[in-house]
Amino acid sequence: MLTISLWNSDRTVIAHCTLDNGGYLPPTQGLLFKMPTTPIRLLLVDDEEDYLRSCVKYMQRKGHQVQGAASGAEAMSLLEQQSFEVAVFDMNMPGMNGLELMQRVREAGLDLEVVFLTGQGSVETAVSAMKLGACDYVTKPCSLGDLEHHCLLARDRNQLRKENKQLKAIVSRSRPAQPLIGESPAMKEVVRLIEKVAPTSKPVLIEGESGTGKEVVARAIQQRSALADHPFVTINCAALPEPLVESELFGHLKGAFTGATSDKPGLFEIADGGTLFIDEIGELPLGLQPKLLRVLEDGSLRRVGCHRERRVKVRLIAATNRHLADEVQAGRFREDLYYRINVLSLSLPPLRHREGDVQRLIQHLLPPHWSLDANAEAAMIQYHWPGNVRQLINVIERATILADDQEITLDDLPSEVLAGSGQQYGGASTPTATPTATPADEPPRSSLVLGSPDVTVDDLVKAHVLEVLAKQDGNKAKTARKLGIHRRKLYRLLERYEQNLSTEVV
């Protein structure tokens, strides 16, 4: 039998082809190359050197990434430095035998599957190994093909365990994906860029003020990428105390610091094979930036307190509401990291620059059968929304709690929106609105000059309500009817004015 393999420069097999008839290729027959299964990161441990050498050679020919160790001590030193998916331990070795080695692996909390090689009639020792956490055993002598089959099963199990861990972590941190609402020219440009950057696996940097939807855009990129079915994991650097950021991103070993009661994988490991979204990357401590650079450059990382290097493949999407170029200038952000994460960049416009999108978002956010009266809508359109979409969501939520009859009016909007909108209540052209009468218990009110920057819409509403109340001789039912609002709303307004009065007096 003759096997012909095509090798990659990193010594992995791209494809192989086997000729059963002693290597003779009839002139009419072509070579049929088969692609190997995904390579296993494999460690073989056996003190019988000839057997170990032939196993390593065979597995390499099959395209796996193999390391061999002739003793338990050599195996432990490899396990501390590199990450493997599967290890094969010979049971009988001088010095540290297979069971002792398994015990050490367990104590070190290594995340790999172990297959045992046992001699004939030593099933009991195999059972002890399984009790210690080994996943399978193979009785010697066995064919190398058979050993590879057991290793492939073990690798599948390792991947399932890893996926299970990832899913648990993702489910516990996930938020449902949000549609990206907006048809303004500025948002159409954003959508065009999302479509462009999504299919590559390059890092993306999203810049924009707080609340503009950077996370929504990051998810939209992931959903349109080849990694849509893989993990999407998020972390906000600003939301975590500085010492925790490292352990969240890179994981830690039990005992690495006070409070590290068990081994914990970092978010890079959880996102392995998928996308990691780092929000507020500008807040990443300077001391951690080289570690992030390293994982972006070659996929390698070490958990806090651990010497062993692990490998991950993660697409990074980062977001910032700071101007990162300025942070680089100020020496707060490493230039090399900035260029690494800024391969593709996307700038999200603030809501005030998205023509027509406030109305679209309002329509999207209003609960079914709710409406917004014209004055309230005008105020919301004119407002400059410093907190962007997040603030708009909060204002609508608050208004739906305060409003009556499923209609949001000016009364239900917070004073900053009324003040900042510059809305002129009632649209009167008279320059002043001077209340003609006040209820007996009200202190005299000053005249309000329409258009004056000192007068808020709230002030005008208050003056008008109190004036109508006075004209109706304090009769609240009549006043509510005249004002065209529900009586409960009038009570709430009056309560609010009273509160304002008492705080003003204090």
Ligand SMILES: Nc1ncnc2c1ncn2[C@@H]1O[C@H](COP(=O)(O)OP(=O)(O)OP(=O)(O)O)[C@@H](O)[C@H]1O
């Ligand atoms: N275009 C949009 N369409 C629908 N919802 C949006 C849109 N943009 C933002 N949102 C919503 O606004 C809220 C804030 O969005 P997000 O968290 O993505 O903002 P951000 O820019 O990442 O904010 P921060 O910088 O504070 O982290 C979320 O509830 C999000 O669903």
